[in-house]
Amino acid sequence: MTKTVWSIDPAHSEIGFSVKHMMISRVKGTFEEFDAALTLDEDELTNSEAEITIKVASINTREENRDGHLQSADFFDADNYPNITFKAKNITKTKDSQYDVTGDLTIRGTTKEVTIDTTFEGQSKDPMSGNIVAGVSGETVINRKEFGLTWNATVETGGVLVGEDVKIHLELELHKQEEK
Secondary structure (H helix, E strand, C coil): CCEEEEEEEECCEEEEEEEEECEEEEEEEEECCEEEEEEEEEEHHHHCCEEEEEHHHHHEEEHHHHHHHHHCCCCCCCCCCEEEEEEEEEEEECCCEEEEEEEEHHHHHHHHEEEEEEEEEEEEEECCCCCCEEEEEEEEEEEHHHHHCCHHHHHHHCECCCCEEEEEEHHHHHHHHEEE
16 A cells, blocks of 8 residues: 655646525635645555645635625634635545545534545646646535524525525646655
């Protein structure tokens, strides 16, 4: 069993989300700053370890006022809870290159177990650098209220401004660092 340490290539990676807006459309956003501690068992990926840290202040919905509101105490409270974290506890193979990665997601000081439907996209050798590179994608849905993100407003036509379910997606390009 050979375990290797991998790092995220931020230029080729994204952690994003979407949420219902005014009950009629979806707002999408990304977090521009994140990092991970990844140790992969390349022979048996279910024996791997993963921990991701996301900087809340790096939220980007392409609307500065909304980003500021999301960082405020109404939502993420970035001053008191500057990071969102995910730490994998169990990885289960579901199909050829698909895995359920279950772990603890912590947002605004609240930790809940979530499962990310993850696909290992494979490995390749970067022709420019010669580095070994791997790809991982995943998605899950969380209820934001379970993490203390409860702010909302009613809209004139009925319903609320912000939906409860948040779709989270990630696309990660990983670079092999060292064997353990």
